[in-house]
Amino acid sequence: MTWSEMQPLLEQACWDTLYMVGWSTVIAIVGGLPLGVLLVLTDKGGLLQNTVLNKVIGQVVNVARSMPFIILMVALMGFTRSITGTTIGREAAIVPLAIGAIPFFARLVETAVREVDGGLVEAVQSMGGNTWTVVRKVLVPESLPSLISSTTTTIVALIGYSAMAGTVGAGGLGDIAIRYGYQRFETELMWITVGILAVVISVIQFIGDYAARGLHRRGGQSGAAPRLRLLKAATATSKTV
């Protein structure tokens, strides 16, 4: 296979992967973020404590998360068809990818949100804030660096899952590697896809880490020397013993 033959293949595969991973990431965030927050809120001692709901969500998330992706994809075919009208192609792959990623992301969100200091929640409550205020002003903004890291992890996992999407004719880099590299012994092409995947994952990881660290930095120490300006000095009550 010559480079001029490979190039259009690879280009198309890159776009397919980005398309699938991009959309399923968006859906995973939209679905997983509230689910993860809900897992924290409904837990014992949470603001919306509801043991039954918490158990149910937790169980659903666990089952969905432990399902091998390829099985999930097949099992969801009926559902996929009802949404996209087909079980083949990029759009059809997005459905199982997103559904697989929602519980994955939800668990990561749960861990991130749980790390927010309960004192902050209490502070907002003492100001008269309601649960929604707590979520909006405290839980999400305070866990944002962790949430960004979680998103990075989810994107990388989705790139991995998307390799299997080739089995439903969705294309993508993984599909190229299997169909050309493995089944047709085009070793060169396989190594190129591996290289591209490595680069893509590295870049995503780098961007994610950079963003998370940037947010963290403002929480870190800066060299500015603290300067205390006291209010007026001791007035009426100079208590001495």
Add this chain to the structure above:
Amino acid sequence: MITTSGLTKVYRSRGREVLALDGVDLHVREGEVYGVIGQSGAGKSSLIRCVNLLERPTAGTVTVAGQDLTALAGRGPRAGRELRKARSHIGMVFQHFNLLSSRTVQDNVELPLEILGTSGKERSRKALGLLDLVGLSDKAKAYPAQLSGGQKQRVGIARALAGDPKVLLSDEATSALDPETTRSILQLLRDLNRQLGLTVLLITHEMDVVKTICDSAALMEKGQIVESGTVSELLATPGSELAAALFPVSGDASADDRTVIDVTFHGDSATQPVISQLSRTYNIDISILGAAMDTVGGKQVGRMRIELPGRYEENVVPIGFLREQGLQIDVLGQEPLLVKEGAK
């Protein structure tokens, strides 16, 4: 300003019941600084959290600024609109400051105003004014992590004041600070109490805090208030543990034929220099063994341990003179044991 009656809180966990508050009756007058002191586990934290109903009391009522908060609470665990509104007028500062690390100092102070629905312009005007009040106007754009502990607590105080509270609750606000910073934060609280007429209820395990700024104090043990009152009332109470801790005196007789007495000035006595009068009137030499005195509003408050020459029998007249001056006299080795029994 703050009244709790029969406040009881029981924690249940895995079938075990822990009685954190056992029928606490607290009365904080408007404009005073009231300190609740006790060891950890005495129930102080539960008490202050029950005042703005961050903890739901198991029984009893809480009234703040004439409003029965327990009646507003409703049955469910979530705070209804009415209770949230009442809370927004009760400021609270925390031991660990509880500032949002993702927000600048100014944005932290604006948070309560956002919750109240104040417009953006008004929010920033007010936040900057409050930061100026606590002496941090130059740190508005800094993040909490860039501040020292004392500065963080000043931000915490500014934030607590954003809702124009009449009442400020302070949950061990200085316990994470060094002594120097503690003093400056207490001074700030005192100034705010004076300038804004703010009623302050604080809990602490440090006697120094009570000593420095409190008008009244209560001692908590095992979920109950053991002693309470204004500082001079406490001093006037024979055998008061709080008074003894607030104004500690020590020292023993230097010889057998000496009389050691504790003189308690609880603010009601005349402002005359009684000790030198005693010395001149009866021509006796007095040595001061120890003293813990304060002058509050021109009146002397505190205790002094003095030694008179001669045995008790020989000093009945000078001691009578001191009592006539409106001072409380405890003679060591004579009545105190009896008095102490009587107090309990």
